[in-house]
Amino acid sequence: MGIHAVTGSASGMGAATAAVLREAGHTVIGVDLRDADVIADLGTAEGRAAAVAAVLEASGGVLDGVAAVAGVGPSLKDAGAVASINYFGPTALLDGLRPALARSAAGRAVVIGSNSASTVPMIDQTLADLLLAGDEDAARTHARAAQAGVPAELAAASPSISAYATSKFALARWVRRTAVRPEWAREGVLLNVIAPGAVVTPLMLGATGRAEDLDADAFPTPMPLGVFGTPEDIAFWVHQFLRPEARFTTGATLYVDGGTDAAMRPDGQ
Numbered sequence: 001m002g003i004h005a006v007t008g009s010a011s012g013m014g015a016a017t018a019a020v021l022r023e024a025g026h027t028v029i030g031v032d033l034r035d036a037d038v039i040a041d042l043g044t045a046e047g048r049a050a051a052v053a054a055v056l057e058a059s060g061g062v063l064d065g066v067a068a069v070a071g072v073g074p075s076l077k078d079a080g081a082v083a084s085i086n087y088f089g090p091t092a093l094l095d096g097l098r099p100a101l102a103r104s105a106a107g108r109a110v111v112i113g114s115n116s117a118s119t120v121p122m123i124d125q126t127l128a129d130l131l132l133a134g135d136e137d138a139a140r141t142h143a144r145a146a147q148a149g150v151p152a153e154l155a156a157a158s159p160s161i162s163a164y165a166t167s168k169f170a171l172a173r174w175v176r177r178t179a180v181r182p183e184w185a186r187e188g189v190l191l192n193v194i195a196p197g198a199v200v201t202p203l204m205l206g207a208t209g210r211a212e213d214l215d216a217d218a219f220p221t222p223m224p225l226g227v228f229g230t231p232e233d234i235a236f237w238v239h240q241f242l243r244p245e246a247r248f249t250t251g252a253t254l255y256v257d258g259g260t261d262a263a264m265r266p267d268g269q
């Protein structure tokens with residue numbers, strides 16, 4: 001059985017992922033702001049460095065899987081924090097843990113992106129470029145300044161919608177660029193993205209209200225399957241990507257969104 005690190009393990013998809021892995025007999029090192037084996041703030045450089053060090057110590061320097069699930073949603077008021085948590089959180093953690101994954105016979109990493117990267121028409125290319133260039137200070141400053149451009153009707157509930165979608169857009173692009181590098185691909189460490197749609201978790205309910213009031217057919221984005229996702233729907237696919245048998249897919253994005261992306265972009269890739 002393997003040793004897996006799961007960020008965001010205290011809630012939602014991360015908690016469901018940790019549960020599925022434990023159920024399968026694996027050891028899980030949970031990382032979160034609270035209620036986790038490793039307590040760390042992935043929104044800061046110090047927190048990420050501490051998380052990497054603590055996971056390496058807990059795992060003995062060999063990891064079979066990393067699920068980078070922790071993240072925030074577009075309702076967070078500070079777009080700079082969204083950029084830091086959603087982009088630099090997973091990318092720095094994965095860079096730091098890659099050598100431990102390379103020591104496994106079948107190292108696997110999964111990042112939770114979002115279908116917002118392709119369905120929200122508010123990608124900020126300047127912010128994406130700053131994120132991909134690794135300039136966190138400039139990205140935070142730009143994201144905050146650009147928040148003023150979010151239309152008023154969106155700004156009330158989703159003040160950081162553009163930074164949110166852009167952070168997930170850049171994250172998926174980082175995965176494509178990174179997964180094929182020799183130090184990942186030729187070391188047998190596979191790296192993929194899952195792009196969820198609307199999944200009923202505390203993050204989503206914080207923006208939409210009570211679960212019992214949710215109606216998939218009245219949701220602002222199309223929900224072809226007529227249902228919202230559960231954390232377990234995402235955890236199932238995270239688990240598949242982390243299996244040693246998942247050995248011929250890297251740099252890919254899998255939409256687990258009830259068909260939203262296909263409905264909105266029928267001719268997209």
Ligand code: NAI
Pocket residue numbers: 007008009010011012013014031032033034040041042043044069070071072073085086112113114115195196197198199200201202203204231
């Ligand atoms: P959630 O709020 O239930 O869980 C997120 C977890 O991440 C929490 O335990 C939280 O404490 C942790 N976290 C947040 N900021 C952190 C930080 N700075 N350092 C360490 N841990 C931190 O949310 P959910 O829905 O399970 O979100 C999981 C991922 O899925 C996130 O990356 C989110 O952006 C993404 N997502 C969620 C969607 C949804 O509809 N729920 C849709 C698409 C993507």
